[in-house]
Amino acid sequence: MGRLPVYQRILEEVLRAGTTTVSSELLGSLARVNAAKVRKDLSMLGSFGTRGAGYDTAFLIEQIDRELGLNHVWPVVIVGIGNLGRALAHSQGFAARGFRVVALLDTDAAIVGESVGDVTVRHLDDLEAIVSEQPLAIGVIATPASAAQRVADLLIEAGVRSLLNFAPKVLTVGPEILLRYVDLSIELQIMSFYQSRMVAPGGDGSMPVIRSIGLTSTGVD
Amino acid sequence: MGRLPVYQRILEEVLRAGTTTVSSELLGSLARVNAAKVRKDLSMLGSFGTRGAGYDTAFLIEQIDRELGLNHVWPVVIVGIGNLGRALAHSQGFAARGFRVVALLDTDAAIVGESVGDVTVRHLDDLEAIVSEQPLAIGVIATPASAAQRVADLLIEAGVRSLLNFAPKVLTVGPEILLRYVDLSIELQIMSFYQSRMVAPGGDGSMPVIRSIGLTSTGVD
DNA sequence: CGATGTGAAATGCTTCACAGCA
DNA sequence: TGCTGTGAAGCATTTCACATCG
Known part of the structure; x- marks a missing residue:
């Protein structure tokens, strides 16, 4: 729900x-x-x-x-430590709930080694080593679109079952993977859709009430 | 849809x-x-x-x-030019579609005046002046939670009808305002929910197929 | 009294199955 | 022959309305 x-x-x-x-x-x-x-x-x-x-x-x-299963602690990995990845890593939304950011990954030598919060950014190639120490449950993809599919494949191979994709790219993954998109462009288009619906002539001049809220998810077969 | x-x-x-x-x-x-x-x-x-x-x-x-109403061009304002605001401003998702970022606002003197992309960050207090030159359709809130409600009020007063809220804060707005949340913590909780459903014993050992995808919206009354 | 909990009705959404057309 | 377009059936969700209980 x-x-x-x-x-x-x-x-x-x-x-x-x-x-x-x-x-x-x-x-x-x-x-x-x-x-x-x-x-x-x-x-x-x-x-x-x-x-x-x-x-x-x-x-x-x-x-x-x-x-919601928040009595577990879910280990999270963020891949792509640009502005977005940083914002996500800093977000207190992680820490406040049962989500622990256990790894930050990037491929840029200028970024690898840097500390964000209290986690040090490591190279994407270290993924295998990281997983061998500690399993990862959720992967957050905050890379450019061009890298997203490859990152998804690597994460899945490393045992990650759930992906949250912020890259503006459609990903192809197996049916056993839980995949969600957070896509700014799509969000804006949805708003645009409703707004144009509101502006469009509905007959009388009355404005429909929008009760949109939040991010709903779809079901499980 | x-x-x-x-x-x-x-x-x-x-x-x-x-x-x-x-x-x-x-x-x-x-x-x-x-x-x-x-x-x-x-x-x-x-x-x-x-x-x-x-x-x-x-x-x-x-x-x-x-x-989707993408033959219009929607003027967008982003408030809060931290890591997240920057990531949003740089996102090509805006430019590629009919969304034009016409204003970036912040209250931090160290940030106001800076150029992000080809837009200069202005002070939140300039909002009224900006609106008088050019109407704003969509407001994106990328501030800390503590500022979000005030920013929302200001934007609405300035004529903005649609808000996209990235701050981890529940906003109170009139029913005529279209409001959507993009909340990392909520996204993760939803994934957590489905993942614990998958892990939970379903009787047989078979894994249910997850077909969740994308961000759905709710309806219009 | 005031607000929950819940059958039952209403509504909306998804899937099926197949006629119909290029 | 292959794939669209769409009634109709099947499900799920939402809303109503009210008995029920603190």
């Missing part, structure tokens, strides 16, 4: 603001979804809301963590 | 490789979706496939461009 991480982010902010109880109404309005949908989503993890009151914020966060 | 930009990216790569005709089968396998789904999607733009042959690659690209 692609909405759970969104709820979780909201709950954390709500909790930090000192609100220890949330209603499906509030959570829904922050996530821009229907309150009934929130309840249905949450009911799949069990039923620990309190009728008349709502959900206990902290407890709900724990439950979602568990459902 | 959130899959159109994905098809379009694939078609461009296919065309560059010299293939002037694609079947729904091929397009589907590259996009990791069912061929029937491809045909249904494309049939919504009209019917210009050739039975027995497939679709003309170049023509299809044009049609999708039109559907």
Whole structure:
């Protein structure tokens, strides 16, 4: 369920603001979804809301963590330490959750050896050696498009099962690999699509309400 | 339809490789979706496939461009010129499509005045002046979480209707604003979710096939 | 009373299967 | 013959509405 991480982010902010109880109404309005949908989503993890009151914020966060598999720690490798790779490496989104960046790789001699955060950039050729010490679960591809496919192949060969691709390149991988794209150009096109829909004459002058939010994922067969 | 930009990216790569005709089968396998789904999607733009042959690659690209509103040129502003903002500004994804980065904003005196690409970074306070010369359609927020809400408010006040938020912060905006999140932490959590699903015992030892791909969007009311 | 949890209805999306055309 | 275009069937998701409980 692609909405759970969104709820979780909201709950954390709500909790930090000192609100220890949330209603499906509030959570829904922050996530821009229907309150009934929130309840249905949450009911799949069990039923620990309190009728008349709502959900206990902290407890709900724990439950979602568990459902998302965030009680594991996932070792992450980032390949391509340009501006984007650096931004990703610095992102506290990694550390804050159960993701540990255990390797940064590049092929540029000017970059290899540099320290980003508390990890030293190593050469892509060291991948095999790195994997032999420590398995890698998730590979983040932040290289130029031209290198992306080769990097993907190398990562898969090294045992990585999940790829997050930031390069503007369509990748070909086996069906057993979990692959997601984060593509700025595609994001902008989606916005463009909705915006042109909004501007387009709909008959009356009323503006449709956009409830798009977040990044949804597709299913598992 | 959130899959159109994905098809379009694939078609461009296919065309560059010299293939002037694609079947729904091929397009589907590259996009990791069912061929029937491809045909249904494309049939919504009209019917210009050739039975027995497939679709003309170049023509299809044009049609999708039109559907996505890419015959317009969308003026884009990026706020927050750190590593991420720079990466976004340099991304050829902008220039290649109908998106023109017309302004880069920051509040750091050490950054304001710097040139990134062929655009000079200006101070966030200049926003009003910039808008008076030229309207802005899409705002990209690449600031730290702490600044994101304020920036969003300022952009909306300046007439921006669509926001693409890279900051790890839940934003509160009016219902008339199109808002999308690109959140690394959320992306990783989604991968984590699917991966733990794959690893989790499903009864037999067989691995489910993951066909997740791309960034889908949600609907318009 | 107020808000959850959940059948049931409504809606939307995906897949099938095949007629129809180049 | 090969592949598109599309009803119709099959699923999944969303929403409604309300019984239920703290």
